[in-house]
Amino acid sequence: MTEFNLTITNETGRLDQVLAQQDFQLSRTQIKSLVKDGLITVNGGLKKISYAVNPGDQIQIQVPDTKPLTLAAENIPLDIIYEDDDVIVLNKPQGMVVHPSAGHRDHTLVNALLYHAKLAPAAEPFRPGIVHRIDKDTSGLLMVAKTALARESLERQLRDKVNKREYLAIVHGNFTEAKGKITAPIARSKVDRKKQAVDPNGRAAITHFFVEKQFAGFSLVKCVLETGRTHQIRVHMQYIKHPVAGDPIYAPKKTLAGNGQFLHAQTLGFYHPRTNKWLEFSVEPPKIFQEMLKKLANGDV
Known part of the structure; x- marks a missing residue:
């Protein structure tokens, strides 16, 4: 206790x-x-x-003291886009947590990966192979390190901002501009510790956005990360008064019905840690995302 x-x-x-x-x-x-x-x-x-x-x-x-976390391999199907001896690129489904924590002890992506392959060890024992993450209800591409060489290289690329991470998001409202750059530091919210917020004393955060399509009351945007803070796109889009639709934390209550935020990591690019060859992958949003875009286009929302 x-x-x-x-x-x-x-x-x-x-x-x-x-x-x-x-x-x-x-x-x-x-x-x-x-x-x-x-x-x-x-x-x-x-x-x-x-x-x-x-x-x-x-x-x-x-x-009360919590039970210690255990890390067990679980036979959970994975949507692997690319794999070799050093790296795995996979398409994480919406609703899957990336790694175990006190609130999610099993059935995570890491549990599934441990069943599939040997992963690079991490300083945080419950994040083997994980060099970056996306939120539970965000779908899309992740790169995973299988070797220490890959971990070091991929983490360095993230720090040096040389890799490519592009997201699609359905957001509230319409835009007068075709593109924009959001430069606003982010820190843990002082009001709700489960949330992040724009804070002048926070860590630097930069998101570029490009308006792809506009509908009645909503827009489809592409977001390109220059940094990778927790909830960055969700916080930044709320900050400019265009919160991600369906977001249970940052969007208004009157939003699009779904399984959480309509946010998808569509494109991922990086230099291969061993060959230094540029690799780039893209995957389409999940069915629920594509169906919502059709409804918006037809005015059925």
Whole structure:
């Protein structure tokens, strides 16, 4: 059991909101669960998550120890676009998490990859072979390292911004410009720790966008990453008032129905770590994405 203690000084708001803004790495969902289980007390007594904190309140939080993560190979089908002795390029389906974490202990892409091949070890033990990631509900291309040589090369290319990563997104609203460049640093949200936000003190983030098609109230854009921050395209498009449609976190409630954000990693290019030959791959968006584009074109949304 891990214990945290907090004395309220000038923080204001609901109990769950105030605790989520602290450095305890607890989400509001986790806080709600801890309150329900009687593991959060205020001045020695139990309170509801809606309790408004007051200066001087003494808050004690007890977090049960979690079971250690295990990394097991699982026979899950993979859509492999290219593979050799050093690298794998695959098309990740929407809904699949890339690597195990406390909230997703199995059935991840890494579990599937371990069944298929030997992967390059990583400093983070639950990310073998993974040099970059895309969100659970984003589909599309990922490159995976099978050897230490490949990991070093692919990570260096990401740092040096020499590889190619292009996404398709259906976003809210229409544009007057044909293209644009978003330069806005990103950091973890101070309000909701599960979200990212544009923050002047955040890490540099640059996204280029190109308007492909426009429909009634929505647009199809191509987004090209210059950097690769967590939720970068989703945060940047929301920042310019064109959130990705279907996004459960950054889009408005009245959005396109689907299985999460309509965001697809369509094109991936990099220099082969052993031959230095340029490799480039593209895959079409999943069926649900293509069907939504048809509906928008026909005015059926």
